[in-house]
Amino acid sequence: MCLALAGNTAAQSVNSDFWAATDALGRKVREYGETGERKKDKFVAMFYWTWHIYDMPPGSQVNNTTEILREHPEAIRSFDDPAWNNPGRYYWEQPLFGYYKTTDPWVLRKHAEMLADAGIDVVFFDCTNLTLTWKESYDVLMEVWSEALKDGVKAPKIAFMLPFGSPEYGGPQLHMLYEDIYKPGRHRELWFVWKGKPCIMARPEDLGDTPEDREIADFFTFRPGQPDYVNGPQRKDNWGWLELYPQNGYAPLPEGGYEEVPVGVAQNACFASGGRFCSFNEPETFGRNFSMLKGFDPRVDGYLYGWNFQEQWNRALELDPELVFVTGWNEYIAGRVADWPPHRPYYMGFPDQYDWNCSRDIEPNAGWGDKGDVYYLQLVDNIRKFKGMTPPEKASAPQTIKIGKADGWDDVAPYFASYKGNTMHRRHKGYGGNVYENNSGRNDIVGAKVARDADNVYFYVETADKLTPATDRNWMMLLIDVDRDKTTGWNGYDLIVNRTSPHGKKAVIEKNVGGRWEWEAVGESKFAVNGNKLELAIAKQLMNLTGDDVDIEFKWNDNMQENGNIMDFYVNGDTAPGGRFNYVYTTK
Numbered sequence: 001m002c003l004a005l006a007g008n009t010a011a012q013s014v015n016s017d018f019w020a021a022t023d024a025l026g027r028k029v030r031e032y033g034e035t036g037e038r039k040k041d042k043f044v045a046m047f048y049w050t051w052h053i054y055d056m057p058p059g060s061q062v063n064n065t066t067e068i069l070r071e072h073p074e075a076i077r078s079f080d081d082p083a084w085n086n087p088g089r090y091y092w093e094q095p096l097f098g099y100y101k102t103t104d105p106w107v108l109r110k111h112a113e114m115l116a117d118a119g120i121d122v123v124f125f126d127c128t129n130l131t132l133t134w135k136e137s138y139d140v141l142m143e144v145w146s147e148a149l150k151d152g153v154k155a156p157k158i159a160f161m162l163p164f165g166s167p168e169y170g171g172p173q174l175h176m177l178y179e180d181i182y183k184p185g186r187h188r189e190l191w192f193v194w195k196g197k198p199c200i201m202a203r204p205e206d207l208g209d210t211p212e213d214r215e216i217a218d219f220f221t222f223r224p225g226q227p228d229y230v231n232g233p234q235r236k237d238n239w240g241w242l243e244l245y246p247q248n249g250y251a252p253l254p255e256g257g258y259e260e261v262p263v264g265v266a267q268n269a270c271f272a273s274g275g276r277f278c279s280f281n282e283p284e285t286f287g288r289n290f291s292m293l294k295g296f297d298p299r300v301d302g303y304l305y306g307w308n309f310q311e312q313w314n315r316a317l318e319l320d321p322e323l324v325f326v327t328g329w330n331e332y333i334a335g336r337v338a339d340w341p342p343h344r345p346y347y348m349g350f351p352d353q354y355d356w357n358c359s360r361d362i363e364p365n366a367g368w369g370d371k372g373d374v375y376y377l378q379l380v381d382n383i384r385k386f387k388g389m390t391p392p393e394k395a396s397a398p399q400t401i402k403i404g405k406a407d408g409w410d411d412v413a414p415y416f417a418s419y420k421g422n423t424m425h426r427r428h429k430g431y432g433g434n435v436y437e438n439n440s441g442r443n444d445i446v447g448a449k450v451a452r453d454a455d456n457v458y459f460y461v462e463t464a465d466k467l468t469p470a471t472d473r474n475w476m477m478l479l480i481d482v483d484r485d486k487t488t489g490w491n492g493y494d495l496i497v498n499r500t501s502p503h504g505k506k507a508v509i510e511k512n513v514g515g516r517w518e519w520e521a522v523g524e525s526k527f528a529v530n531g532n533k534l535e536l537a538i539a540k541q542l543m544n545l546t547g548d549d550v551d552i553e554f555k556w557n558d559n560m561q562e563n564g565n566i567m568d569f570y571v572n573g574d575t576a577p578g579g580r581f582n583y584v585y586t587t588k
Contacts, residue, residue: 014152014417016117016380017390019581020553022486023377024370024566025304030384031584038388046115046156046362047241047328048123050137052102052431060088062099062432065334066355066367076281079338079348089431090334092353093367096570099431102137102330106426106438108144110570111363112155113419113578115329116148118376119383122157122192123329124201124241128164128225131172135180142187149189151421157192161241162202164227170206171213178216197221201239223251223260229267230275242267242327244275245292245311249319258321263312265327265360265375266290268352277341279349280358287357303357304371306378313382324386326379330363370491370566373580395587398548399451401458403526406533409449409460416448416583418556418576420464440572443467443476443558448576450585452550456537459497461556461576463532470502474560474573476534481553481582482543490517491566491580492553495543497536502527507536517564553582 017038021029056062068083069076075083091099100107115123127133138158145155160177163169181187182198191198203224207213223239226232232248233240239250240262249258266287268280278285289302291311296302316324331353340349353359356367364373393414401408423441430436444464451458459478468475478497486492489512496519500508507527510519527536540546559573569575577583 014116014154014419015390016119016577016581017384018392018414018416018584019117019577020484020584021377021380021580021582022492023374023580025374026486027374027377027381028486029377029381032389032391035384035387035389038390039386041322042387043121043323044119044383044386045122045124045159045323045325046120047161047326047331048125049329049331049333050102050125050134050141051132052100052330052332053134053136056088056431060432061086062094062434063088063090064094064367065090065092065336065350065353069355076348079336084336090336090350091332092334092355092359092361093332093365095330095332095361096364096366096372096567098366098436099434100436101428101430102134103140104426104428104430104436105140105144106424106428106436108141109148109422109424111330112145112148112153113422114363114376114570115156116154117578117581118380119387120156120326122159122199124159124161124325126331127160127162127173129169130163131169131176133160133173133176135176138181142190145190146187147421148419151419152417153419155190158187158190159192159199160201161225162200162206164225165203167203167206170202171208174200174202174207174216175212178219182219194221194223199223201225201241226250228276229269239325241325244269244286245308246315247312247319249321253322258319260323260325261316261319261321262325262327263309263316265306265309265362266358267308267360268358277351279340279351280354281348281350285358288359289357304368304374306375309375309378310382313386317382317386326362328360328362330361332361332363334359364567364570366567372567373570377580392584392586395550395585396451398453400453400456401451401460401535401537403458403535403537404528404530406460406528406530406535409451409535412449412451412460414449416450416576418445418447418574419578420444420446423574438572440559440561442472442573445556445558445574445576448556448583450550450552450554452540452587454540454548456539457543457545457550457552458535458537459554460533460535462534463558466532467529467534470498470529472501472559474499474563475501475558477557477560478536479555479557480538480543482545484551484553484584488512488515490515490564495522495538497525497538509538509542549587551586551588553584555582 072083075081148155204222226238242264251259289297291307334353337349362375396413423444426438449460479493480495481492506524509523511522525536561572562568570579
């Protein structure tokens with residue numbers, strides 16, 4: 001979907017291939033020059049959990065396993081230790097958006113954008129337990145993601161993963177999903193189609209031989225999930241969801257190669273268990289810091305660097321399948337069991353999630369501070385390498401802009417598009433009695449442009465509706481990385497405009513001091529608002545730019561709430577582009 005600029009200027013749709021990012025560890029996400037052209041028919045799937053919906057009993061609370069064990073490390077040795085006495089649900093860490101429910105439209109819209117920006121094509125919902133399909137969640141998600149599509153978000157398609165080997169569960173689920181979604185054609189625009197039919201990770205033999213069952217069997221492309229981490233595919237149509245390195249290729253293609261390869265952040269397995277399931281809290285489990293080729297990362301914060309995840313991606317890139325299946329996005333729940341797996345007790349078992357290292361969620365979390373998104377950006381980097389990228393549009397010729405009328409931008413390129421419709425407010429019940437509210441959405445940024453001449457660099461931004469008064473706090477801030485170097489400035493941003501409210505027809509330009517959220521005024525800018533359009537001019541001299549070339553990164557932000565916290569760009573107000581991404585304007 002294209003957004004139209006006033007003045008009959010054609011706008012591009014949002015394409016995150018044109019964006020740059022550097023994570024908190026200093027790792028720069030690769031760009032077009034490193035990946036080459038976008039490849040044909042390459043897909044990435046993400047395991048996604050919709051079962052965050054249950055109300056907790058009165059008096060219970062959310063318990064953070066990492067925090068409990070930091071204060072009471074001895075508690076891991078006893079299921080009955082007093083540290084576990086608080087009734088409620090256990091999480092390995094708090095998600096960045098709080099202990100949310102997957103019926104929260106605000107969160108689901110954020111997920112749609114973040115997954116689209118990463119290049120995720122489809123999410124598979126976890127329905128591998130009993131006959132549970134979590135209809136309450138998927139109904140809301142389909143509504144929210146369908147609206148996101150209308151706003152220009154390339155929201156992922158959806159599909160379901162059903163039980164691995166239980167016809168008493170898989171058969172009823174196939175009937176429920178077919179009757180509720182597929183037969184009536186609900187949200188067809190979100191169906192993931194594979195080999196000509198909607199895809200489902202289920203076993204066709206879980207159906208019977210009735211006319212209705214034969215109808216369902218003929219409707220889907222079935223790709224039964226393989227549960228085990230070490231035995232590889234057991235049938236030609238298996239797809240994997242998690243394996244030990246080196247992962248197998250799944251569903252061999254007639255012409256050679258494979259349909260699918262799984263990639264995991266970590267695995268709840270260890271050498272002592274023969275690579276099979278174990279409690280994630282057993283010694284030397286294959287956590288985030290593990291590599292089959294290098295061993296365990298010796299750094300205290302080795303869990304941040306993703307040795308396991310990268311090794312798995314390297315294997316997928318080597319096999320180069322049609323589809324990579326990534327585990328996972330947002331499980332977070334750390335189930336606590338007295339004896340799991342049976343006959344291998346280790347004090348107590350945390351089967352699927354445990355702590356900062358022994359967990360496998362990519363969705364940014366709140367516990368790691370400004371490093372809470374390192375796995376998200378590692379994901380982006382590898383997807384770009386796997387899929388290739390779209391070449392960026394070249395900058396148009398130099399042009400002098402007369403600030404004040406917003407009518408000289410028609411021939412300026414490129415157009416930096418941003419999502420419309422994402423300043424919705426939040427009020428929704430989460431876990432532990434939390435009611436999450438966020439009313440920071442204000443000016444809905446939909447696009448921007450940059451121009452230059454011999455003396456100035458000109459910036460233009462437009463919003464969906466008329467701009468609010470410039471006296472508003474943190475109103476329409478422009479952050480600029482003039483040297484494209486994260487080691488200079490605050491998270492790389494050397495200049496900021498509008499952190500201090502404009503006065504008259506002048507916007508205040510400030511330079512970063514010492515890499516912290518400290519700024520000092522260094523100049524002013526011509527500045528004008530015309531309805532939903534804002535434009536300003538910054539002297540090249542203030543940007544330390546010499547010569548004719550300009551090579552910068554920049555972003556617009558409206559209504560930042562937590563000054564100095566870069567993770568705020570994922571959460572509050574509106575940011576274009578989202579999160580840690582930047583637009584790139586270059587004449588080189």
